[in-house]
Amino acid sequence: xxxxxxxLSRLQFAFTIAFHILFPAFTIGLAAYLAVxxxxxxxxxxxxxxxxxxxxxxxxxxxxxMGVVSGVVLSYQFGTNWSEFIRLTGGVIGPLLAYEVxxxxxxxxxxxxxxxxxWKKVGPKLHFAxxxxxxxxxxxxxxxxxxANSWMQTPQGFQIMADGRFEATDYMQVIxxxxxxxxxxxxxxxxxxxxxxxxxxxxxxxxxxxRAAGVKxxxxxxxxxxxxxxxxxxxxxxxxxxxxxxxxxEVAHKYQPSKTAAIEGYWETRADQPLHLFGIPxxxxxKNHFEVSIPGVGNLIQGVPKDEVIKGLDSWAREDQxxxxxxxxxxxIMVGLGLLMIGLGAWGAVLIWRKKIFDSPLFLRFAVLMGPxxxxxxxxxxxxxxxxxxxxVVYGVLKTRDAVSPVIASQVATSLIAYVLVYSVVFxxxxxxxxxxxxxxPVAAVTAPSPRGQRSPGTPLAKAPExxxxxxPDRVPGDPK
Amino acid sequence: xxxxxxLIWAGLIAVSVLLYVTLDGFDLGIGxxxxxxxxxxxxxxxxxxxAPVWDGNETWLVLGGGGLLAAFPLAYSVLMPALYLPILLMxxxxxxxGVAFEFRFxxxxxxRKFWTQMFSGGSILTAVAQGLVLGGFIxxxxxxxxxxxxGQFDWLTPYTLLVAAGLVAGYALLGGAWLMMKTKDNLHGDxxxxxxxxxxxxxxxxxxxxxxxLLIHPRVAARWGFDxxxxxxxxxxxxxxxxxxxxxxxxxxxxxxxxxxxxxHRWPFVGAILVFLSGYLGLAVGFAPYIVPYALNFRQAAAPxxxxxxxxxxxxxxxxxxxxxxxxxxxxxxxxxxxxxxYHH
Ligand code: HEM
Numbered sequence: 001x002x003x004x005x006x007x008l009s010r011l012q013f014a015f016t017i018a019f020h021i022l023f024p025a026f027t028i029g030l031a032a033y034l035a036v037x038x039x040x041x042x043x044x045x046x047x048x049x050x051x052x053x054x055x056x057x058x059x060x061x062x063x064x065x066m067g068v069v070s071g072v073v074l075s076y077q078f079g080t081n082w083s084e085f086i087r088l089t090g091g092v093i094g095p096l097l098a099y100e101v102x103x104x105x106x107x108x109x110x111x112x113x114x115x116x117x118x119w120k121k122v123g124p125k126l127h128f129a130x131x132x133x134x135x136x137x138x139x140x141x142x143x144x145x146x147x148a149n150s151w152m153q154t155p156q157g158f159q160i161m162a163d164g165r166f167e168a169t170d171y172m173q174v175i176x177x178x179x180x181x182x183x184x185x186x187x188x189x190x191x192x193x194x195x196x197x198x199x200x201x202x203x204x205x206x207x208x209x210x211r212a213a214g215v216k217x218x219x220x221x222x223x224x225x226x227x228x229x230x231x232x233x234x235x236x237x238x239x240x241x242x243x244x245x246x247x248x249x250e251v252a253h254k255y256q257p258s259k260t261a262a263i264e265g266y267w268e269t270r271a272d273q274p275l276h277l278f279g280i281p282x283x284x285x286x287k288n289h290f291e292v293s294i295p296g297v298g299n300l301i302q303g304v305p306k307d308e309v310i311k312g313l314d315s316w317a318r319e320d321q322x323x324x325x326x327x328x329x330x331x332x333i334m335v336g337l338g339l340l341m342i343g344l345g346a347w348g349a350v351l352i353w354r355k356k357i358f359d360s361p362l363f364l365r366f367a368v369l370m371g372p373x374x375x376x377x378x379x380x381x382x383x384x385x386x387x388x389x390x391x392x393v394v395y396g397v398l399k400t401r402d403a404v405s406p407v408i409a410s411q412v413a414t415s416l417i418a419y420v421l422v423y424s425v426v427f428x429x430x431x432x433x434x435x436x437x438x439x440x441x442p443v444a445a446v447t448a449p450s451p452r453g454q455r456s457p458g459t460p461l462a463k464a465p466e467x468x469x470x471x472x473p474d475r476v477p478g479d480p481k
Numbered sequence: 482x483x484x485x486x487x488l489i490w491a492g493l494i495a496v497s498v499l500l501y502v503t504l505d506g507f508d509l510g511i512g513x514x515x516x517x518x519x520x521x522x523x524x525x526x527x528x529x530x531x532a533p534v535w536d537g538n539e540t541w542l543v544l545g546g547g548g549l550l551a552a553f554p555l556a557y558s559v560l561m562p563a564l565y566l567p568i569l570l571m572x573x574x575x576x577x578x579g580v581a582f583e584f585r586f587x588x589x590x591x592x593r594k595f596w597t598q599m600f601s602g603g604s605i606l607t608a609v610a611q612g613l614v615l616g617g618f619i620x621x622x623x624x625x626x627x628x629x630x631x632g633q634f635d636w637l638t639p640y641t642l643l644v645a646a647g648l649v650a651g652y653a654l655l656g657g658a659w660l661m662m663k664t665k666d667n668l669h670g671d672x673x674x675x676x677x678x679x680x681x682x683x684x685x686x687x688x689x690x691x692x693x694x695l696l697i698h699p700r701v702a703a704r705w706g707f708d709x710x711x712x713x714x715x716x717x718x719x720x721x722x723x724x725x726x727x728x729x730x731x732x733x734x735x736x737x738x739x740x741x742x743x744x745x746h747r748w749p750f751v752g753a754i755l756v757f758l759s760g761y762l763g764l765a766v767g768f769a770p771y772i773v774p775y776a777l778n779f780r781q782a783a784a785p786x787x788x789x790x791x792x793x794x795x796x797x798x799x800x801x802x803x804x805x806x807x808x809x810x811x812x813x814x815x816x817x818x819x820x821x822x823x824y825h826h
Contacts, residue, residue: 062583073576083557086557090551094552103795117533171791415565433583
């Protein structure tokens with residue numbers, strides 16, 4: 001086996017999956033948000049919900065497209081770069097991936113078409129149903145892929161045959177493996193938080209801009225509605241995420257002790273571990289530099305009695321230790337941002353309660369700053385999880401270095417460079433388009449003429465209903481409009 | 482009841498690849514024909530005919546890949562490294578054309594031009610790469626100890642390039658015929674011309690690929706009753722039962738030519754599909770039951786029966802639903818698209 005091919009394949013997988021995860025992390029929540037908006041619009045007939053829907057659906061379309069194409073890459077990369085992994089474990093996790101395609105991808109892809117282009121072709125109820133189905137699809141997709149990923153973390157329900165291939169003995173055990181429930185919950189919450197933060201950030205930015213321009217808004221403008229919705233969501237979900245995250249930590253502690261040791265920066269196996277707030281884990285020295293620690297509380301945080309021995313990295317031979325740097329820092333970044341989210345939610349809730357949320361520039365600025373925090377926390381958390389699993393690809397059973405394809409380094413280097421180039425172009429363009437839309441804002445996007453004077457066909461908006469379309473929910477009988 | 486799970490799965494994957502090739506084939510074909518469009522307005526309409534459905538079409542590729550991974554992990558783990566670079570090219574092409582749908586409509590002046598080119602270039606790249614994958618596949622893969630053991634450029638031969646050219650022309654034919662069905666007036670006229678030209682090219686290339694396959698692969702030739710080892714011998718008993726397959730292709734091409742002259746808007750598309758069906762069956766005859774040609778048959782490569790069984794339960798329940806709502810989506814977006822209809826002021 002070619003060591004450089006291994007390293008490059010790992011880099012390539014890390015790069016392509018990090019790119020990919022950003023989009024589902026956003027679109028899972030956004031799809032649900034759109035379903036809620038459209039539902040509220042149908043139900044209350046309030047124009048503002050429609051305006052918000054039409055605004056966010058355009059951002060959704062862009063993000064979803066990037067998520068789809070970067071996801072297709074992953075489904076082929078298992079084969080091109082990790083063929084041994086599939087050759088050996090395909091019989092166990094293959095069905096999970098196949099179920100993802102069958103139950104989620106087709107649903108999303110088909111109803112996305114109706115959602116984006118079907119405004120005038122189907123009635124409002126069917127259109128709403130399509131939005132809901134897309135949202136359901138994204139969640140089902142998360143179910144299967146996180147199940148597969150969890151099985152790699154905490155494998156069970158399988159046996160290894162004489163030729164080294166894995167066979168499932170019990171698929172229920174495979175699917176519902178020990179780390180799956182907490183991981184699914186943690187990831188879905190992360191997705192909702194990410195969306196909430198983006199929606200909240202964009203709304204707050206718009207309100208700040210209106211303030212700066214001296215625009216006086218009274219009552220419930222679009223941005224006010226979306227800000228309150230987002231802040232309410234964060235206020236509830238961010239504390240919940242702490243609880244679920246803590247539960248994930250307990251699962252990791254039980255099933256992946258080497259990961260916990262890396263996350264916590266424990267080198268020494270002992271009872272009564274400290275809590276390291278900061279430090280620079282050094283694999284060569286097998287210790288942390290510049291430690292800042294609170295003695296006596298580590299066991300408490302892990303949820304185990306003080307006198308229980310918690311494994312440090314010294315329990316493993318060096319080549320079986322995960323590289324501790326990324327798990328250690330990634331975890332602190334994720335948790336730090338999680339705490340900030342809790343702060344944002346709590347502060348915002350208080351301001352809503354006092355009816356002052358639109359008049360606090362400080363809070364609005366904080367909300368804008370926290371806009372991208374979900375993405376960063378997701379990436380950090382993801383890296384904690386995946387790097388913390390090393391050197392295993394299937395924890396405790398199959399090493400990453402035994403999973404790589406029989407390809408040579410130059411090939412992988414070529415593909416890595418190609419992906420970096422293509423993704424840079426796509427990501428830059430996508431980010432520009434999304435930011436441009438965000439800057440245009442919800443109202444502008446609906447009323448202002450497009451730069452070319454005419455709306456292009458094919459844009460969601462082009463197919464959007466005008467107020468004059470008969471039979472639209474905003475034109476209820478008797479409505480004088 | 483004792484189901485032959487391995488056989489069923491081989492069939493299912495074959496069908497999903499065929500569905501992929503025809504469905505994404507026509508929308509890749511639109512990208513291939515893009516450079517020939519007369520105006521940006523025409524290109525808008527062309528894209529609009531496929532915008533609501535391309536994503537669903539592409540999902541069949543994910544099912545083909547994912548299904549292969551799940552049902553025949555050994556085949557997947559041999560083929561993917563063997564076809565490493567063409568797969569990379571295909572994915573790069575798919576990314577660029579996939580995002581271009583949204584990006585092209587969001588971009589302004591220069592950006593719009595760029596994404597128009599990316600849509601077209603990405604579609605062509607995808608088609609060429611798929612042709613190389615197909616050619617590399619038919620040509621055979623070196624396997625040792627259940628692993629790919631060939632070189633990194635095994636897939637690059639005159640034969641695979643010929644197959645790639647054939648596939649590009651084939652997709653253009655599907656795309657043109659699709660456009661004939663979905664457009665009116667000038668664009669329809671252009672589509673008709675593109676369809677007929679593509680059909681001519683396809684006729685030539687299909688014949689060339691067929692002959693090349695027989696010449697290069699004695700095993701395939703033998704299946705068709707030809708013995709070209711030394712001189713020329715023909716075993717009619719083998720050839721005759723297979724003749725309906727090329728005949729189907731000829732009928733398809735005939736439909737394209739005759740019905741487009743007669744002014745039919747739909748029949749050419751049916752004809753184009755028949756051409757693809759015939760090509761597909763023709764190839765299948767050459768290498769069935771191999772799933773990695775001439776090295777692994779589908780039984781050797783299959784996942785354990787419990788995996789296949791579990792997936793069959795889900796597939797039996799869900800595939801009809803998928804087909805139903807896919808059909809519904811096509812029905813929702815039925816009918817002609819014209820330049821006016823695209824713009825809703
Ligand atoms: C607030 C306190 C938080 C705690 C205690 C926490 C804890 C954890 C732990 C222990 C893991 C590793 C699980 C494993 O390897 O099995 C993890 C992973 C992860 N976290 Fe957090 N987390 C917190 C906040 C967040 C936030 C706010 C986000 C994002 C918005 C987030 C996103 C993630 C993601 C995406 C992963 C990887 C998913 C996976 O488990 O596969 N976390 N978290």
